[in-house]
Each structure stands twice: as C-alpha cells, then as structure tokens.
Amino acid sequence: MMSHERLDVYNCAIQFRALARRIVSALPRGNADLADQLTRASRSIPLLIAEGVGKTTPAHQARYFGDARGSALECAACLDVLAVEELIQRKALEEGKALLE
Numbered sequence: 014m015m016s017h018e019r020l021d022v023y024n025c026a027i028q029f030r031a032l033a034r035r036i037v038s039a040l041p042r043g044n045a046d047l048a049d050q051l052t053r054a055s056r057s058i059p060l061l062i063a064e065g066v067g068k069t070t071p072a073h074q075a076r077y078f079g080d081a082r083g084s085a086l087e088c089a090a091c092l093d094v095l096a097v098e099e100l101i102q103r104k105a106l107e108e109g110k111a112l113l114e
Contacts, residue, residue: 017066026059026081029112033088036095036105047094054087085113 017023033055037048058081065077092109095101 015063017063020062020066023059023062023066025112026062026085029085029088029109030055030059032105032109032112036092036101036109040095040100044100047091047100051088051091051095054084054091057081057084058088089113 033051037052040048061077061081061084065074065081068074068077089110092101092106092113096106
C-alpha cells in the first residue's frame with residue numbers, strides 16, 4: 014500500500030470523486046460546463062494529495078495540500094450551484110459536503 018492510501022483525507026477524496034461521477038452522470042443536458050468543472054476539480058483533489066505526500070519538504074507538501082483544499086472548496090461551490098439550480102438531490106449534496114469537510 015502506498016503511503017497516501019493510508020490517509021483518511023485521501024480516502025475521503027476518492028469517495029467524493031466517485032460521488033461526483035454519479036452526480037455528473039445524472040445531470041440533464043445543457044450542463045456540460047458545470048459537469049466539466051466538477052469533474053476536473055474532483056479529480057484533482059486525490060491527485061494533489063498523493064503528489065503532496067511524495068514531496069520531500071514541508072513547503073512543497075503544503076503547496077500541494079493547499080491546492081487540494083482549493084479544489085475541494087471549488088467542488089463545494091459546484092455543489093452549491095447544483096443545489097440552487099435544483100439539479101442535485103439533498104442526500105447527495107449532504108454526502109458530498111460531508112466528504113469534502
């Protein structure tokens with residue numbers, strides 16, 4: 014097992030990525046821009062965490078972890094937009110926010 018795979022934050026990011034895929038696949042046509050944004054941001058979270066774990070200095074690690082946090086906040090904003098536009102079920106919204114937290 015790789016060292017990043019032992020991290021709770023990494024596993025939550027992977028779970029959120031799977032949820033984001035389900036959310037995106039359920040979106041009606043005409044939402045490609047938001048679907049793309051959520052897809053890219055949700056994909057970057059676990060990738061940045063894994064890359065950060067591999068960095069050798071705390072400053073380099075902090076940069077990648079900070080970027081991963083930024084992507085998580087971007088995903089949270091996407092969920093908010095989906096909620097306002099009534100394109101996401103409340104359960105998925107709550108699950109997504111809990112994983113991102």
